Amino acid sequence: MFVVLALIIASVILLIFFKNWKIVLATMTIVIINVVWVLGLIEVFGYQITILTGILPPLIIVIVVENCIFLLNKYHSEIIKHGNKIKSLTRVVIFIGNANLLTNATTAAGFAAFIVTGNQVLIEFGVVASLSILMAYVLTLFLIPIFFSFLSPPHPKHTSHLDKGIVSRIVEKIVFIVQNYRTIIYVITVVFVLIGFYGISLLKTTGNIVDDIPHRDPLYKDLMFLEKHFKGVMPLEISIDTKKPRGVLKLSTIKRIDQLQEVLSGYPELSKPLSVAEVVKFAKQAFYGGNEAMYSLPNSQEKNFIMRYVPDAKSGKRTIINSFVDTSMQVTRISVQMANIGTNDIQRIKDELRPKIDSIFPPDKYNVTITGASVVFLKGTKYLIKNLLTSLILALIAISILMALLFTSARMIVISMTPNLLPQIMTAAMMGFLAISIKPSTILIFSIALGISVDNAIHFLSRYRLQLRLNEWNIKVSVINALRETGFSMVYSSVVLFFGFSIFTLSTFGGTEAMGYLIAFTLLIALLSNLFLLPSLLLTLDKRITTKKFSEPLLEIFDEEIDIELDELRIEGIDTRGSA
Missing domain, CATH: 1.20.1640.10 (Multidrug efflux transporter AcrB transmembrane domain)
Structure with missing residues (x-):
């Protein structure tokens, strides 16, 4: 044309x-x-x-x-x-x-x-x-x-x-x-x-991932619908390396992951975080017959028998656990969806999260990386x-x-x-x-x-x-x-x-x-x-x-x-x- x-x-x-x-x-x-x-x-x-x-x-x-x-x-x-x-x-x-x-x-x-x-x-x-x-x-x-x-x-x-x-x-x-x-x-x-x-x-250096998609385009409308109802579709991933095989399954690690998820929940630009901690919570709820009140992390006494309900990543079958951990159970991730915000806001969130992450996961024991399509962009x-x-x-x-x-x-x-x-x-x-x-x-x-x-x-x-x-x-x-x-x-x-x-x-x-x-x-x-x-x-x-x-x-x-x-x-x- x-x-x-x-x-x-x-x-x-x-x-x-x-x-x-x-x-x-x-x-x-x-x-x-x-x-x-x-x-x-x-x-x-x-x-x-x-x-x-x-x-x-x-x-x-x-x-x-x-x-x-x-x-x-x-x-x-x-x-x-x-x-x-x-x-x-x-x-x-x-x-x-x-x-x-x-x-x-x-x-x-x-x-x-x-x-x-x-x-x-x-x-x-x-x-x-x-x-x-x-x-x-x-x-x-x-x-x-x-x-x-x-x-x-x-x-x-x-x-x-x-x-x-x-x-x-x-x-x-x-x-x-x-x-x-x-x-x-x-x-x-x-x-x-x-x-x-x-x-x-007055110039600003920023940009959005979907900036150049016309607002009348069905794709843009769908993205805005998902952002309105699910707080976005732009991936933000936090990778956690425990430095030890099966380190992810330690209750102390899972509690730290849950603590970081609470921090992420405080940002209106982010959706509800998903991680292995959610899998463990669901396992406990299932153990107690689906009781919603039991949707929480197990204590030290409950851990041993509840963790048996968590799918094994090495079973050879694709299960929900494979979405969050590697086969050695050493590396896991927290998955969050981010709203269509500008690069300045992405940088602000990234800068604010880093000290909070380091306070929850000591750098000498854990390697934590903030990644995902949003950070790559x-x-x-x-x-x-x-x-x-x-x-x-x-x-x-x-x-x-x-x-x-x-x-x-x-x-x-x-x-x-x-x-x-x-x-x-x-x-x-x-x-x-x-x-x-x-x-x-x-x-x-x-x-x-x-x-x-x-x-x-x-x-x-x-x-x-x-x-x-x-x-x-x-x-x-x-x-x-x-x-x-x-x-x-x-x-x-x-x-x-x-x-x-x-x-x-x-x-x-x-x-x-x-x-x-x-x-x-x-x-x-x-x-x-x-x-x-x-x-x-x-x-x-x-x-x-x-x-x-x-x-x-x-x-x-x-x-x-x-x-x-x-x-x-x-x-x-x-x-x-x-x-x-």
């Missing part, structure tokens, strides 16, 4: 912007080829379709369309300049190819950061996503020029979107605001940052959050290194990253205001969004550097020209990405739904930040950040002034008849 929706949304947006069915069909052809590549990579690596790898096809669709938009806008702008189709397509490859390489590399880095998490599902997601994005770059860079070399040059009405129209008026309005109201832009930015930090202070959540935070830091470092290839000036790297950290702050703030907790299904969006949001900054700054050469280091003229030139593609691509990720909000799985609206919000803020804040910073800081190093990149983007005049080239005929 998501793939179909992504194709429909991308096609409609492309048709609205470019007003040309040929562009839509060519782009959709490239998109379908890339989707096939994604599915092929999943099969080649022997991976399964999971919740995360299942969202890759629609995700790749919007990323491919973004690549195509930057290439097509450059193609149209070149056609407007000189009308030479082959020269235009060549310049598309030369001028946009390197910038697109870097934008796709940073996006891939955002996904590749999941490889270090240690979680197999996230590792598979990171591997396939990063390779698919790099393949998307290669395919778009090759296929766009190939397809359009066979088509006739675009009609003037198909390139009119660069000179007039809503987006053109929006870009000119942005240019006017950046030139005349930079102080207001900075004030608004500071206010948003302060609001952002306050929102971040707690530890797994902490582990994932820690590793996802690490992956976010690694993504930030990797993206900075990649940007250093294009912008060798450290100051320029800092300036380019600043507008793209603001969306991260605002997204975290929105999560705080809306009480959306930090958990594995929400924290992974930051690496993804960071890798995608820097694309606009890279395209803008690459054009800015080129404009500096063309305008003899006139910073003001270069900033405005770069903003006018890249503004269209930034708006077009961000609109596609926004609506492309918004389709995930239709998912019934909470994690996918959250990823949809959180990344869409992040990309919207990133667009505004790169359109207003980034050029404002360049104009204000002026020559203090635009140093000579900025014009000497490791990854070269060619200068239009030294570009070969391809319209003067001729195809030379070759005599293939051979000599007599």
Whole structure:
């Protein structure tokens, strides 16, 4: 469903912007080829379709369309300049190819950061996503020029979107605001940052086992019914090692188990505990003819003959005793069901129980372990959050290194990253205001969004550097020209990405739904930040950040002034008849 929706949304947006069915069909052809590549990579690596790898096809669709938009806008702008189709397509490859390489590399880095998490599902997601994005770059860079070399040059009405129209008026309005109201832009930015930090202070790191199951789903309703009437279904187990064979059958051990069960009964989040102590109590009640008043532990005189009624774990038959003890009668467990509470409450209960357990079961005589699905979920959540935070830091470092290839000036790297950290702050703030907790299904969006949001900054700054050469280091003229030139593609691509990720909000799985609206919000803020804040910073800081190093990149983007005049080239005929 998501793939179909992504194709429909991308096609409609492309048709609205470019007003040309040929562009839509060519782009959709490239998109379908890339989707096939994604599915092929999943099969080649022997991976399964999971919740995360299942969202890759629609995700790749919007990323491919973004690549195509930057290439097509450059193609149209070149056609407007000189009308030479082959020269235009060549310049598309030369001028946009390197910038697109870097934008796709940073996006891939955002996904590749999941490889270090240690979680197999996230590792598979990171591997396939990063390779698919790099393949998307290669395919778009090759296929766009190939397809359009066979088509006739675009009609003037198909390139009119660069000179007039809503987006053109929006870009000119942005240019006017950046030139005349930079102080207001900075004030608004500071206010948003302060609001952002306050929102971040409201964030909570927690999660529930069934958090991402939709509340309308029958499974969730059944779980809530069981929680209401039986205090939950999430297992919490307490394993007790007596360190001696048949140590479980000692009356002193059974009394300690019963004492711990009384402690557990004091927690409203927990159900009635079950253990070997309950089996012994039932045995005593059965001995006295089912008298309910005799449902208690036997005394020292009753123990010897009542314990004979307890089933033998070594009898070879599966009995109730096998559910609580091992065959040597050395290790036993207390089984409790826990309500659907958050990880913070699970940790609180675990921390409170430990000293009480140690007071009942001396550590020198007993090994007591708190385990069960609830505790495993707690530890797994902490582990994932820690590793996802690490992956976010690694993504930030990797993206900075990649940007250093294009912008060798450290100051320029800092300036380019600043507008793209603001969306991260605002997204975290929105999560705080809306009480959306930090958990594995929400924290992974930051690496993804960071890798995608820097694309606009890279395209803008690459054009800015080129404009500096063309305008003899006139910073003001270069900033405005770069903003006018890249503004269209930034708006077009961000609109596609926004609506492309918004389709995930239709998912019934909470994690996918959250990823949809959180990344869409992040990309919207990133667009505004790169359109207003980034050029404002360049104009204000002026020559203090635009140093000579900025014009000497490791990854070269060619200068239009030294570009070969391809319209003067001729195809030379070759005599293939051979000599007599």
